[in-house]
Amino acid sequence: MSSCCGPSAGREAPADHGADPVPELGFEVPHRDPREAARGMVAIPGGDFLMGGDDPDAFPEDGEGPVRTIQLTPYLLDATAVTNRQFAAFVRATGWVSDAERFGWSFVFHLFIGPAQRRHVMDASVPGAPWWRAVEGASWRTPEGPGSDVTTRPQHPVVHVSWRDAYAYARWAGKRLPTEAEWERAARGGLPHATYAWGDELTPRGRFRANIWQGQFPRVNTAEDGHVGTAPVKSFAPNGFGLYEVAGNVWEWCQDWWSTDWHVAESRETRVDPAGPATGVARVMRGGSYLCHASYCNRYRVAARTSNTPDSSTGNTGFRCAADLPATATPN
Numbered sequence: 001m002s003s004c005c006g007p008s009a010g011r012e013a014p015a016d017h018g019a020d021p022v023p024e025l026g027f028e029v030p031h032r033d034p035r036e037a038a039r040g041m042v043a044i045p046g047g048d049f050l051m052g053g054d055d056p057d058a059f060p061e062d063g064e065g066p067v068r069t070i071q072l073t074p075y076l077l078d079a080t081a082v083t084n085r086q087f088a089a090f091v092r093a094t095g096w097v098s099d100a101e102r103f104g105w106s107f108v109f110h111l112f113i114g115p116a117q118r119r120h121v122m123d124a125s126v127p128g129a130p131w132w133r134a135v136e137g138a139s140w141r142t143p144e145g146p147g148s149d150v151t152t153r154p155q156h157p158v159v160h161v162s163w164r165d166a167y168a169y170a171r172w173a174g175k176r177l178p179t180e181a182e183w184e185r186a187a188r189g190g191l192p193h194a195t196y197a198w199g200d201e202l203t204p205r206g207r208f209r210a211n212i213w214q215g216q217f218p219r220v221n222t223a224e225d226g227h228v229g230t231a232p233v234k235s236f237a238p239n240g241f242g243l244y245e246v247a248g249n250v251w252e253w254c255q256d257w258w259s260t261d262w263h264v265a266e267s268r269e270t271r272v273d274p275a276g277p278a279t280g281v282a283r284v285m286r287g288g289s290y291l292c293h294a295s296y297c298n299r300y301r302v303a304a305r306t307s308n309t310p311d312s313s314t315g316n317t318g319f320r321c322a323a324d325l326p327a328t329a330t331p332n
């Protein structure tokens with residue numbers, strides 16, 4: 001795993017995850033009309049698509065390849081990442097305490113730590129990724145640590161959410177997390193095997209199509225795309241399916257356990273509605289973030305993938321939800 005993508009918190013023993021992959025919710029899942037829950041979601045057509053990447057830019061060590069034909073049942077996917085406003089509504093309704101709040105800290109990118117936060121920086125470093133700092137009191141409510149807040153960022157994607165937080169939100173919303181195959185099928189927007197969610201050129205006609213990093217990572221962020229940190233959802237043009245910011249902005253949790261070779265074996269299980277291995281220690285994340293730069297990460301390519309442990313949280317990881325198509329709304 002590249003440490004640029006998001007360091008692991010190491011908060012719980014990995015053995016806990018495989019044994020008990022589904023978090024305790026601690027709240028009652030409200031009954032929802034599936035058509036109501038489907039608002040703000042996009043119907044993604046089923047059928048075959050080419051998943052994975054094996055071009056020269058791909059990272060074989062991440063298990064991006066081989067390129068294989070995957071068959072999916074039609075489904076719904078949120079048009080945008082879950083926003084601070086949406087996550088706040090979930091917390092108000094359920095009293096959910098996020099993992100960052102439960103453990104009392106989260107990973108903040110070094111340039112976002114201001115004078116008010118410096119005394120909250122913990123004495124812990126991330127090997128190979130010194131730009132990540134563990135900050136006491138950092139959470140989705142206080143993304144840079146104590147003294148920061150999200151009141152001016154209601155339409156920004158929620159960050160500092162762990163996989164377990166994302167799972168709980170999805171259950172509450174009458175949805176679920178997308179499988180990795182669903183995520184990639186949707187992110188490709190109907191383009192067969194393009195490098196990016198919008199085509200093969202990073203900046204067609206000189207225009208940025210995603211919130212990533214410009215300048216010299218990790219010190220100089222020229223923000224030519226208009227955004228130093230997270231961008232509000234719908235800041236960039238949607239892809240061919242009408243999905244916003246599937247590249248850059250924030251990493252997005254998927255349902256699947258992480259493996260670099262589970263999908264390599266030819267089998268029906270891995271080719272039709274694949275859902276990943278049965279157990280694991282980390283969960284898949286897709287899409288890249290505002291910290292991604294071609295020079296060292298380059299994971300805003302649509303085939304790129306990474307992972308983190310389910311209790312980890314960082315200032316560049318969020319999520320969006322999927323759902324099965326309501327029976328009465330199946331398109332022709």
Ligand SMILES: [Ca+2]
Nearest residue numbers: 211212225227
């Ligand atoms: Ca940017």
